[in-house]
Amino acid sequence: MTIRHLSFSITLECHYQCTHCDMWRLKDPLDALTANDHIDLLRDISQWNPPLHLNLSGGEPLRKFQHVLDVIGEASSLGHDVSLNTNGSLLTPSRAEQLLKAGLGTIVISLDSPHEIQQNKTRGYKHAFRSAVDAFLMFVELKNNYQFQLYSLSIIAEWSIANIGELVKLLSSLNVDGMLFQVLQPNFGNPYNATQVLQLLDDFQSIAPKQTILNGVHKLHKLQNQGYPVLITPEEFEFLPHYFNNPYILPEPICGAAEGTLVVDVSGNLQLCYNMSVFGHNDLGNIRFVDVREIWYAQNELRHRMKSCKLGCGMNQCNIRKEWD
Numbered sequence: 001m002t003i004r005h006l007s008f009s010i011t012l013e014c015h016y017q018c019t020h021c022d023m024w025r026l027k028d029p030l031d032a033l034t035a036n037d038h039i040d041l042l043r044d045i046s047q048w049n050p051p052l053h054l055n056l057s058g059g060e061p062l063r064k065f066q067h068v069l070d071v072i073g074e075a076s077s078l079g080h081d082v083s084l085n086t087n088g089s090l091l092t093p094s095r096a097e098q099l100l101k102a103g104l105g106t107i108v109i110s111l112d113s114p115h116e117i118q119q120n121k122t123r124g125y126k127h128a129f130r131s132a133v134d135a136f137l138m139f140v141e142l143k144n145n146y147q148f149q150l151y152s153l154s155i156i157a158e159w160s161i162a163n164i165g166e167l168v169k170l171l172s173s174l175n176v177d178g179m180l181f182q183v184l185q186p187n188f189g190n191p192y193n194a195t196q197v198l199q200l201l202d203d204f205q206s207i208a209p210k211q212t213i214l215n216g217v218h219k220l221h222k223l224q225n226q227g228y229p230v231l232i233t234p235e236e237f238e239f240l241p242h243y244f245n246n247p248y249i250l251p252e253p254i255c256g257a258a259e260g261t262l263v264v265d266v267s268g269n270l271q272l273c274y275n276m277s278v279f280g281h282n283d284l285g286n287i288r289f290v291d292v293r294e295i296w297y298a299q300n301e302l303r304h305r306m307k308s309c310k311l312g313c314g315m316n317q318c319n320i321r322k323e324w325d
Contacts, residue, residue: 004260006054010061017124035070051079062090076103088135096138100146108151114166136174149177157184161216178231183315247312255314258306
């Protein structure tokens with residue numbers, strides 16, 4: 001059992017005030033990991049685990065640009081593939097090139113709506129749309145000089161579902177290599193709970209009726225068949241309507257996080273998934289005080305229980321999928 005997907009939360013902080021997320025209210029704890037902490041962990045893991053995929057996220061990770069740059073450089077030198085999620089607002093042409101020079105393999109930029117007013121409103125930032133579009137263009141300019149993947153990440157929600165076709169065509173015009181879609185999830189700034197998810201469903205369907213949702217999903221599938229790089233598997237298309245019927249519980253387990261994911265939160269606490277508390281564990285220990293290799297190989301009983309998990313968060317893009325990954 002090897003780590004296939006390693007996730008570092010660089011920071012909790014974000015300067016956007018998204019309507020669907022309260023992370024902008026959070027501050028990093030005093031014990032937040034430093035770049036050196038992350039680098040030491042990467043060196044340790046690289047001694048006993050083969051090359052893996054490392055994702056850097058937040059909050060908005062580029063609030064700690066030098067931290068991110070240092071971690072990418074070390075991870076790349078150790079042979080790991082690195083991706084970075086960002087809203088794009090803190091990028092400049094110089095910063096974009098520095099990230100690629102350090103060894104960034106995939107840049108993932110958030111854009112939910114093809115309409116500037118809507119994007120700015122739901123993201124709670126008056127330049128959200130322009131910042132994302134400019135970020136895409138910065139990286140497109142660098143495609144001749146560096147090998148990397150340029151991805152978009154869009155939330156399937158009431159403000160995007162009716163205009164999903166326009167969004168895909170806009171992203172295509174920006175020359176993205178792949179389009180990721182994230183189902184609307186409970187507020188990332190709060191704990192995951194059933195009441196919140198069901199309220200989320202009520203809010204969604206009060207504005208976007210079920211048929212509108214199904215039409216949007218069908219439109220995405222049709223655009224994929226037409227050749228647009230929509231990165232949704234046939235199995236995920238099958239589960240999307242089920243998710244919007246009940247976003248808390250899926251018909252069957254699809255998440256493969258237990259089979260290869262290790263999450264390191266901003267303070268260094270270790271998890272196999274973000275919602276591990278459902279199984280009675282808040283974390284598995286902290287990287288400052290435990291042997292990570294020993295912890296990783298000692299979770300067979302927990303992994304066995306997690307494999308039966310049907311929580312709707314299994315639809316998250318951050319999770320490894322069972323069987324079809």
